[in-house]
Amino acid sequence: MGSSLSRRAFLGGSLALGATGLLAACGGGTSNGSGGGSGAWSFTDDMGETVTLDRRPTRVAGLNDAIASLWNYGIVPVASFGATALADDVNFQDKDTSAVTEVGTTYGQIDVEALAAQRPDVIIAHAYPVDSEGTLDPEKPLFGFNDLEQQKLVGEIAPVVAIAMAGSATGVVDRTVEFAKSLGVTDETLAEPKRKYEAARERLRSAAESGLTVMAVAAYPNDGVHIAKAKDDPALRSYTELGLSYPDPGGSEYFWESVSWENITDYRTDVVLYSLRAMDGDAMLDQPTFAQMPAAKAGQVYPWEFSSMDYVAQARTIDNLAANLEKSRKVT
Template identity: 85%
Template structure:
């Protein structure tokens, strides 16, 4: 792993091209699924691209993170791709993943022939910004694609819709809701999940009154600790809006501040949250310098969960975070 770890590398893992390029079986951008609404359908995504179809799409494929949200609202996808198998993704726990054709289980690897066979109406994914400003770079591929060539190839199967993972999670959740509603999800379906989401946010807001300081990290034995910058991560930014404190680790790089194990003691917080896609808390405590941190001594080292941007997943993650912080105390 390079010392200048990018968010794309952290969330997606290694990149490799797996598309085959055979599109002969593709029947254009739409297909004859069941249950589609009558009349035309359109949606403008966060890249400014408007997708217009003759009917509401019913066969949805896409990035694990994006389709997980739609599934939580009742829309079962026909195909998935992403950085891992669905069975290994916490966002799909309790779901019958045999109903979905997995056309890619490693970042950037997509079996185009298998995707064609599922005849998707649309393909949904995320777009990540390239700086704190939230700007999207059209010269960079959308999340989940190895490169622009692969993205173009997949876009010939069905139109691609991208939701930007920028700003606060509250905005991303709202945009995902807009997409879900355009696909037929009703306010009645959304009512209880939204209520649970707001209740979880209220719980975290109350915990924030404890005035704890937090640090979210991805740590690696040979590379040290990458400290996330809360303003660059939608979920962390939304927690700050609720009153949590993630001190700025400094540095000029986007999203991360890379710190050696020797220098991690310069970053003292009451709580450390560790990425589930890097070293776990126990392994980090085996590092002598990390073990000297106030949070480590107080055993206030908890998971940093990445969950899909919808009411259901965010409520679960926020509740888990609040439960851990309710046990924590100020130690700095």
């Protein structure tokens, strides 16, 4: 299936295979978030667009993946859209979503009138690169929007702020924090979540010292195995920065190297992580060739979790990964 498997189809833990093509958006930016209840507010997003309002926004809407992070910092959104219902999104498992108006539960399908009725002050979405160099294309819609026309309609309701899902997750987490602080989240609120996040990162750094090799995949019965490239996935890239050994699967395609079931045995690692929106570990073990993999024989096949880019969610996911590595051993 090769390049037709989009990065966003895998990343969200909220999109199925082949929902749409590769995502794009615009380039890196800096924050000058400011303002308060009665003062002006501004924020320069990762498209390089500066949004200026008469006062700090209090009614926030947006993409599930993005508003989940704000919620973890205490900002409850007024409306959401994305590729799934909030009830089916792991990022909202412990949250009472009854007060949030879901204006879209299928990718690219947004009830614009329902969104307008919630009177958001600002709308947040993500921007994805189109290649391994992190190129962000302003001629393509932001993640969550079906096309530029729809994005423009939504932008007429309230300004759209884009946070780029590019580079390392550490940078994405930092940018999300900058936006949250511009909305009034304090350092005091962030202190304990940040401490847990840093502690989880140190735990993973220690676990990575074992030298275990890891690969993350999205596998499908008829399409084979799509091996993610760590340099192209923010979370995986951040793990390698902590010392995790993630061999390059090769190939010229962006984000994925697509491999047939017959050839998967050429990609031997100590641990395999499987996408929660593709075949699970048990289903993969039913494939005779995969069952012969060292990681499969050792029972070292674990979930590849996607979580929102904030201290709270990332700490949880990194802790889970570290725990799985701690109970694994070298088998290659």
